[in-house]
Amino acid sequence: MSLIKILPENIVSKIAAGEVVQRPESVVKELMENAIDSGAKNIDVFIKNAGKLLIQVCDDGTGMTEEDAILSVQKHATSKIFNFDDLNSLNTLGFRGEALSSIAAVSQLEIKTQTKDEELGTLVKVSNNGEISSEKGSFVKGTSITVKNLFYNVPARRKFLKTNQTEFRHISNTFKKIALGNSGISFKFYNGNDIILDFKSGDLSKRIQQVFADNMTDALIPIEEKTDIISISGYTGKPAMLKSCKGDQYIFINNRYVVNRQINHAVFTAYESILQKGDYPFFVLFLDIEPDKIDVNIHPSKMEVKFEDERSIYNLLLAVIRKSLGIQNLVYNEAEAETVVDYKAAALSGTNFNNSFNPEKERNRQYNFNNTKYSDVELDKLFGNIQNDSLGDTNPQFIDDPFSQPVQKEFLHKVNDVDEDEKEKGSSSFIFQLHEKYILSQIKNGLIVIDQNAAHKRILFERAFHQLKTGLPLSQQLLFPRKLALERGKYDLLKEILNLLINLGFSISFLRGNNIEIRGVPEDVKYGKEEEILFEILNKYSEIKNKDENKNEENLAKIYAESAAMKENTKLNEKEMRSLINHLFSSSNPYICPNGRPTLIKISLTEFSRRFGNTN
CATH class of the missing domain: 3.30.1540.20 (MutL, C-terminal domain, dimerisation subdomain)
Incomplete structure (x- = not known):
């Protein structure tokens, strides 16, 4: 008897689905991208139990006929490409035809869809054994895809999902990234019956304010440049927005959110005379380039890309960012003058760069x-x-x-x-x-x-650590309390660590709709820095809070010291x-x-x- 056997189709499907569907966030990403590709102007996302129980994405796009709806849940069925050469002219986010079939293999999937020309739409269901059924009905124009009981038939996979709070944070972050890259579309995000995020369509600056904060506009530097090679647009942050943690660097290539080391390196290099060690600039950059000049088919998540001419892209982006910073009188010296003036020529200069750049490994100078x-x-x-x-x-x-x-x-x-x-x-x-x-x-x-x-960090750390351990804060009350709007994830995190923040010296009240009011702050916080320091604490703490719960006080004291310490270029008498x-x-x-x-x-x-x- 042969030891090697061909696996049954249902097992193959579940294994293959693992490449596309890694957690609830993966489902949200794939369904939102499909909705965008359908030409939708309004997209609503609903989840329950952090997406483990329910994920539903509704759009007002073109909808599907019954034939297309049935085909859409079958393997490698797509309307995006018809032959291999079509990969060189992609203008859509999806193209492999794997998403819906992979999701259906590990959940209970249902599709309601109707085109604008049809009197009746189509309901498609995929049974537990993979059988596809359909029936006619009257539905809202567009498409609604419902995913229930994710990984119900793969218990081992479901067991390794994280807590609801962690899975919710992943979904929320992906929702915001996709919304950030598509400001012309309105998005709503519901958790149970509560609406968490509501982004109206508008221009990019408006979407940035919706995603991050209402007062962002004055701290943004516009980026705009078009060449025969590439179009670059978006915003970078002024020095006041520098942070000592990663997370606010967003790159979109042909409206697809990607992670790219070379682009990050180019921006960091442009900021090099401003950054202190450990600082990270804020940026939201859009690069539009001919599809045949890039390859997005190198990773299942499609979040990595390769450029045909990485060197030219790097040099051009570096010059454009430097030029914009120079206009703001933030970066300029004689050695860079020619680059700032003749930035288009810089793209063709052939400057070498280090592909292994890592901003965290700058040591032993x-x-x-x-x-x-x-x-x-x-x-x-x-x-x-x-x-x-x-x-x-x-x-x-x-x-x-x-x-x-x-x-x-x-x-x-x-x-x-x-x-x-x-x-x-x-x-x-x-x-x-x-x-x-x-x-x-x-x-x-x-x-x-x-x-x-x-x-100053050493002084603030010991003072903060002492206060956190003893519960004897040194606080100053604000004459005029500050009201702030937080993202849902930050709002929940603030509730979670409120007692620690009180011991540190903060006095905070929770208002409706993810709003808070800062009434008091630690005595070391300078006037006008209350909001910045609180945001920095929440950003950094969210990254390390699950690493060692026995060091919560120590970690928070370190974060506070890092945030509140005087920066370089502070004049002292x-x-x-x-x-x-x-x-x-x-x-x-x-x-x-x-x-x-x-x-x-x-x-x-x-x-x-x-x-x-x-x-x-």
Whole structure:
């Protein structure tokens, strides 16, 4: 007897369906794309139990005849292509003819459809054993596809679905991405009987405000360029919209949402003089290119594309973004002037780029001292660990010290201490701000250089962590409470972590329709930054909240410190610099920030003497 057997058709269908239908979000994506391809102007999405119980997508598109409706649920049945060469002229989101048959293989599927010319429409049902039946009836013009009990016949697959909250978040994110790429269509999203999102048709700027926030317009930079190669349009964000987490980078190629490393790299490179390490720009970019110049048939999700001429696309996009930033007086220097002016020529210049670009792996930079190269790590070794050298033996004057942790006396340095000679002159000890990024301060046997951003993060982290652990927040009440509208996912997350935020110092009231009112904030939050910091906390926390529940307080303290800390290019006066240093050295670990970066380096007098060749 042969050990190799041909699998039954029903098993083959279920296995094949796994390529297309990975979770409820996959179903929503495929059905919404079909609705868009039908020419719909209004698309409604309904879900129950995070899509596990019900997914329904209704549209007012062209509808299908009975013959087409029956064919649509069969394998590899499509109206988009008829031969292989048609892949080179695709103008639709779907084309493989796999979606409906794959969905039908792992759910209970029903289609109601009617064309505008028919008096009666068609109801198509797919039974549990795959049999297709149809009947006539009077339905709304367009198509309504209902998917019930997803993975009911694949228990192992259903068991591996995540919580309702997680699956709902995936569906919501995909809904917003598709809506963002099709601003000319009205979309509604219902969870049970509640309408969660309602996007009216309009231009792209209006859709961006609907998806993100009403006050986005002033923070957007328009992008518009047409060449013989490609048309580029959309928006990028001004520096005020820079975030320290990924998630707000959207690329659409021929209105298809895609993920593309080269395009991301081009935008990041255009922003390089603005970004701090770990910053991510906001952008929504549309690239329209002839279908035969790209290949979208390389991944089941169709979210990856390849360009025929990646180098030209990269160079053109880089130049266009730089030009737009230059118009806003955000990016400009002499070395880039020719690129900004002659951006079309730049697309043909053949500039090389690194295909393995990863913005998170920018580390171990090189520095030159006396024609000798040193890395970050080598500099730390060169300048030594400040813990190995006493900074003085005088206790600092702490300012509003919120910590009860004892501090080792020998590691403290009082920056407003002065030696006897300086006392006689009535002057204070040396302190200086360098390029609005670093603070230089004299110690008894050399110099310390403090990264003001990293130092502030350490201070804020310990203060926040202390408050979260003790439940004793330091809060400031707002004279004029701020009302905000949140996305449904952010609204639910805020409810989930409200107690943590209260311990951190926030005072928040929940209003109707995903609206909230901020009444109080932690005392470190500057006026006008309340909304920005709360959004940043919600964005970052949503990415890490399921990783280690035992570290919720620590993770939130890190996120808050990252969000609320002063940025580079913050000018400080002498009093502020001294206060920052005193608070830093009152912390339990003043030498590294919460993310592991050093807060300071020390340069000894011996090192100065060696550098200057002074042997005396």
